[in-house]
Amino acid sequence: MTVLLTLVVARSVQAVDDDAAGATEESFRAQGEGPWELLTTTGAGPVSDRLNAALRRARGRFAAVVEAGDRLEPGALAAVRGVLDDLAGRGAEPDVLYTDEQWPADGAAGIFAKPRWVPRYLEGYPYLGRMCFVRPELVERAGGFREDFAPAREWDLALRVTELDVAVAHVPVLGVARTHAPAADPVAAEAGRRAVAARYERLGIPAVVELTGDDDGQAPGFVRVWRQVEDPPLVSVVVPTAGGSRAVRGTETVLVTNALRSLAARTTYPAWEVVLVPSEHTAAEVLAECAEILGDRLRLAPVAGPFNFSRSVNTGVGAARGELVLLLNDDTEVIEPRWLERMVAVASEDGVGVVGAKLLFDDERIQHTGITFDHDGEATHVHIFEEDGPGHFGSTVVDLDFLAITGACLLVPRAVFTEVGGFTESLPLNYNDVDFCLKVGATGRTVVCTPFARLHHFESSSRVARIEDDERAALAWWDHRKHLDPYVNVRGV
Known part of the structure; x- marks a missing residue:
């Protein structure tokens, strides 16, 4: 019989591994x-x-490595074979394929239900994990396992193999139950950081590769990559407003002036302007205060008529001078000084069309880290109302691809905005951002959310957007794309 799959059990030299290896066998x-x-x-x-x-x-x-003590789930190898047979029958046999996995209760308990192949995720977290089957000749070609990257040797190898222009597939079944959760100690984290840094050195891309931690407000132990951007382009920050107010931290606050004060006081990115799009109801004293805050960085693009967010956005972008356009709600507040540097760095990557940010309610719970679609096909915010932690295996602390992100803080090249026709004005209130992102995605560009740009969003945590029949009909055009969501595990997890 021709062998399709080889499973390699990694043992230490101690005899204590005998029982563990026996369980795997x-x-x-x-x-x-x-x-x-x-x-x-x-x-x-x-x-x-x-x-x-x-x-x-x-x-x-194909060959995969497991640790002595790991247990294959019933039917796991047959499931891998079934996916390989299906893909081969369609002329699309992969070079790498990976399964979901179970972690023990003494680590980060639970099932690691993985997304489809997202190269960006692998640069922040070793998500291919186990079981990950690779063609042995590709392992050899990539240079094999390297001991100087232990205990991140599997991550290091995955990074090098996937640089070889390979086809990668996800097998959406539980493949293995790990005997130990991956090491989360500083030595392992630093080995992973070095592995990602080595990747950028090989690719010749200038970047600073760092570990997450206290200085960025994220859970520690993950990896962030800062691509270096020379000659920072002008960013036009488009802010639609009616000059409204609400209580913020117990004090009645004019939202737009609060947003602009935080933008001016905390933003370290050098090249930006604000295109304020006031409605006809915006008070003159509010506009005067905005001018006092921003000086010559401010430009006005008034819009008349009933409120239509999409029309306000299009009007503001039409008046923008920047190479990049940032759509920003007037009920936001900048948290971190380098937020805009981070978004611009991600937008500079080849193939990126839209960049979003992590938004927090005023009680520090998550309001937005990306948008996905539920079982009924409705757009929903990932991790909304959760505490600001690591999410699902790093999903809220590393850059990730989505089908859509919120328009409350959305960066896009002005040329891309124009190419797709801007915001759809027949969607005046809700889901215009989702529609816009799907239009950009249809051009082959990616939509990315970066948690390293963090802002408060003072949207009410009790507010639920109601979708109207005409909005539902407009979004129905995109039903064929919803199943392509790169974030969601195809088992619906």
Whole structure:
């Protein structure tokens, strides 16, 4: 029988691994007869050397590594084979494919339900994890496992293999239950950071690669990449407003002046202007205060008639001079000085069309870290009302691709905005941002949310947007794209 899948069990040299390896082997035998084989690392010496030696002995077209003690879930190998057969039948057999996994209760308990292949996610977190099957010849071509990146050797190898213009597929089944959660200690985190930094050095892309932590308000131990942007382009910040007010931290506050004060006081990005789009109801004294705050950075583009957010946005962008346009609600407040640098850096990447930010309610719970679609096809904010933590395996602390992000803070190249026809004015209040992002996505560009740009959004946490029949009909044009959501695990998790 031709071997399709090889499973390599990584053992240490201690005899204590015997029982653990036995548990793994038992779970492998429970897979039944099939085109697969089991190998175990042998001998002494560095773990990476022994893994590379085992892979050279592999007969399978694909090989994956597990740790002694990991248990394969029933039917896991058959599920991997089924996906391979299906893709091969369509002439699309991958080079790399990965399954979901179960983590133990003494670590970050729960099922790691993974998204589709998102290269950006891999640069912030080793999400391919286990089981990850790779063609052995690609492992060899990439240079194999490297001991100087232990304990992030699997992450380092995944980064190098996926640089080889490979096809990657997700097998949406629970493949393995880990015996240990991946190490979350500073040594492991630093090894991962070095692996990502080495990737950018290989690609020749100037970037600063850092660990998340207290200085950015994010959960520690993940990786952030700051691409270097020379000659920062002008950003036109478009702010529609009616000059309204509400209580903020117990004090009645004019929202737009509060937003502009925070923008002027905390933003370190050098090249920006504000295009304020006041409605006919905006008081003259509010506009005078805005001018006092911003001086010659302010430009006005008044709009008349009933409030239509989409028309206000289009009017503001029409008056913008910047290469990049940032749509910003008047009920927001800047938190971090480098927020705009971060968004511009992500927007500078090839293929990126829209960039969004992490938005928090005034009680510091999450309001926005990206938009996805629920089982009924309705747009919904990911992680809304949750505490500002690491999310689902880093999903709120690393850059991620989505189908859409909120228009409350949305950065887009002005040329892209014009290319897709701007905001759809037949969507005056709700879902115009979702529609816009789907239009940009239809051009082949990606929509990214970065948590390293954080703002408060004083939208009421009890407000629920009501979708009207005409809005529902407009969004129905995009039903064919909703199943392409890169964030959501196809099992609906």
